[in-house]
Amino acid sequence: MGIFKSLFGPKEAKMVQVAPFGARYEVPSGQTILEAALANHVPFPHNCTVGTCGSCKCKLKSGRVSALTDFGYTLSQQEIAAGFILACQAVPKDALTEVEVEGAATDAPPAEQFVATLADTESLTHDILKVTLKLDRPIQFMAGQYANLKYPNIRRARNYSFADAPVRDGRQTVHFFIRKVPNGAFTEDLFSGRLDGVPIDVDGPHGNFHLHPGDGPMVCIAGGSGLAPLLSVLEKARKDRVQRPCAFLFGARTEADLYALEQIDEIAMGWAAPFVFLPVLSHEPTGSAWKGARGWVTEFITDALPDTDWAKAEGYMCGPPGMIDAGIASMTEIGIKLESIYYDKFTDESHIAKMP
Numbered sequence: 001m002g003i004f005k006s007l008f009g010p011k012e013a014k015m016v017q018v019a020p021f022g023a024r025y026e027v028p029s030g031q032t033i034l035e036a037a038l039a040n041h042v043p044f045p046h047n048c049t050v051g052t053c054g055s056c057k058c059k060l061k062s063g064r065v066s067a068l069t070d071f072g073y074t075l076s077q078q079e080i081a082a083g084f085i086l087a088c089q090a091v092p093k094d095a096l097t098e099v100e101v102e103g104a105a106t107d108a109p110p111a112e113q114f115v116a117t118l119a120d121t122e123s124l125t126h127d128i129l130k131v132t133l134k135l136d137r138p139i140q141f142m143a144g145q146y147a148n149l150k151y152p153n154i155r156r157a158r159n160y161s162f163a164d165a166p167v168r169d170g171r172q173t174v175h176f177f178i179r180k181v182p183n184g185a186f187t188e189d190l191f192s193g194r195l196d197g198v199p200i201d202v203d204g205p206h207g208n209f210h211l212h213p214g215d216g217p218m219v220c221i222a223g224g225s226g227l228a229p230l231l232s233v234l235e236k237a238r239k240d241r242v243q244r245p246c247a248f249l250f251g252a253r254t255e256a257d258l259y260a261l262e263q264i265d266e267i268a269m270g271w272a273a274p275f276v277f278l279p280v281l282s283h284e285p286t287g288s289a290w291k292g293a294r295g296w297v298t299e300f301i302t303d304a305l306p307d308t309d310w311a312k313a314e315g316y317m318c319g320p321p322g323m324i325d326a327g328i329a330s331m332t333e334i335g336i337k338l339e340s341i342y343y344d345k346f347t348d349e350s351h352i353a354k355m356p
């Protein structure tokens with residue numbers, strides 16, 4: 001009877017405990033840690049839900065999980081070796097699984113739904129627009145977070161990071177930097193003016209990218225349209241008179257791909273500690289007038305902040321997955337602790353539209 005019961009009786013419930021939210025919930029058979037968290041209203045950071053953006057990264061503290069897709073597609077070797085997993089791809093195997101979202105923004109404002117209209121667009125480069133949306137009421141967000149944008153012509157929401165620092169009473173006018181995606185339904189509509197007057201559903205704020213408390217040096221690396229969340233974070237830190245040395249490296253293909261330089265200049269001028277801005281171009285034609293750095297942006301960290309105690313530094317990165325992976329490798333190699341490196345990966349699935 002005992003054997004019969006253990007073979008055919010009800011399966012043991014799989015519980016998951018999530019720090020620092022103090023949440024404990026049951027994961028039904030076949031569900032991932034993230035799916036069950038969201039069903040239980042746990043504010044687990046997430047974005048793509050398909051294992052490509054890294055937003056749901058958490059540390060496995062106890063228990064075992066099986067991976068729906070290889071974590072190594074998105075997490076670096078260093079992160080996997082340190083015990084990180086992706087909650088959206090992890091199915092618990094044991095009766096109790098404990099995970100921790102390191103540095104979670106537990107005081108982030110809750111997401112709400114807004115309706116917006118396009119108020120203005122401005123060309124920043126040949127393929128990036130600064131987009132101004134006017135919302136039906138002010139939105140509260142944390143510097144570094146993003147919002148989902150949706151309107152009837154597209155099936156899937158597109159997410160973009162706020163390019164502004166938040167203000168105390170919320171912002172009713174918000175800005176995004178949006179890169180044109182060839183054949184992308186959303187950006188085709190946007191760049192051709194077909195979004196003028198169209199009500200846009202805005203859902204946010206979301207995301208766990210934010211400035212962490214500390215007094216060590218900051219190394220910030222942006223690639224392409226990944227500038228927006230870093231500008232938001234740096235502008236907020238400037239206003240708060242944060243006293244931390246900061247190196248801000250901006251990787252672009254050519255000089256024509258650099259943008260928001262005046263905004264960066266203002267942040268640098270008002271920063272309450274040493275601030276170094278270093279643009280690095282990867283595909284600037286040889287023989288051009290560019291006198292600055294050339295190569296891969298992640299290889300210039302020590303040029304930007306020489307003589308630094310890297311063990312006390314924090315890394316902040318926003319940009320394409322390849323740049324983030326190279327940045328994690330460079331930062332850990334010079335001694336920045338893996339747990340002090342924060343990033344927002346801009347992937348095809350999360351930040352770029354490939355389908356209607």
Ligand code: FES
Pocket residue numbers: 045046047048049050051052053054055056057074086087088089
């Ligand atoms: S939400 Fe899990 S990787 Fe994007």
